[in-house]
Amino acid sequence: MYPHDVPYRMSTEDARCFRNDVLNIVAQIPVGKVTTYGTIAALAGWPDHSRMVGRILRYSPESALLPCHRVVTIAGRTAPGWNAQRTLLQQEGVTFRSNGNVDMQQHWWQPV
DNA sequence: AATGTGACTGACT
DNA sequence: AAGTCAGCCACAT
Numbered sequence: 001m002y003p004h005d006v007p008y009r010m011s012t013e014d015a016r017c018f019r020n021d022v023l024n025i026v027a028q029i030p031v032g033k034v035t036t037y038g039t040i041a042a043l044a045g046w047p048d049h050s051r052m053v054g055r056i057l058r059y060s061p062e063s064a065l066l067p068c069h070r071v072v073t074i075a076g077r078t079a080p081g082w083n084a085q086r087t088l089l090q091q092e093g094v095t096f097r098s099n100g101n102v103d104m105q106q107h108w109w110q111p112v
Numbered sequence: 113a114a115t116g117t118g119a120c121t122g123a124c125t
Numbered sequence: 126a127a128g129t130c131a132g133c134c135a136c137a138t
Contacts (some may be wrong), residue, residue, distance in 0.1 A: 009134080009135090010134085010135075015135080036120085036121095037119075037120055037121085038120070038121065041120090048121095048132095048133060048134075049120090049133085049134070049135085050120040050121065050133085051118065051119090051120045051121090051133065051134065051135080052120090052134070052135065053119085053120080054118070054119035054120065055118075055119080055134095055135075055136080056119095057119060058118090058119050068119085071119075072119090073119080073120065073121080074120080074121065074122090075121090077119095078119085079119040080118095080119065081119085082119075085119090099126075099127085
């Protein structure tokens with residue numbers, strides 16, 4: 001429990017663990033499902049670090065081996081500058097809405 | 113030390 | 126429904 005007026009900041013060790021957790025969670029996203037940066041951050045225990053999830057997936061070499069195309073924003077938007085992401089998702093049955101975003105209602109994976 | 117930058121989110125037009 | 130904005134936080138300069 002952290003003081004509400006003093007934001008807790010990650011130590012380098014925290015960051016290392018967080019990165020590991022993020023990659024492990026992404027590895028578990030089922031085929032045909034997606035999850036959000038915020039969901040992953042919360043599951044890893046750092047609810048306010050959704051931006052860090054994006055950074056990790058963008059820059060970690062290990063992400064090449066993971067289904068990181070199954071990570072989208074809470075609005076269902078795919079990653080900027082990565083057009084293949086949409087194709088990959090469609091190939092595994094993920095459906096999109098008329099606005100071009102993933103149908104989150106149908107495909108949002110949130111483990112209990 | 114200070115500032116700018118995102119693979120983000122929530123609230124508000 | 127689609128944009129804007131402020132808050133978010135580690136990192137790079």
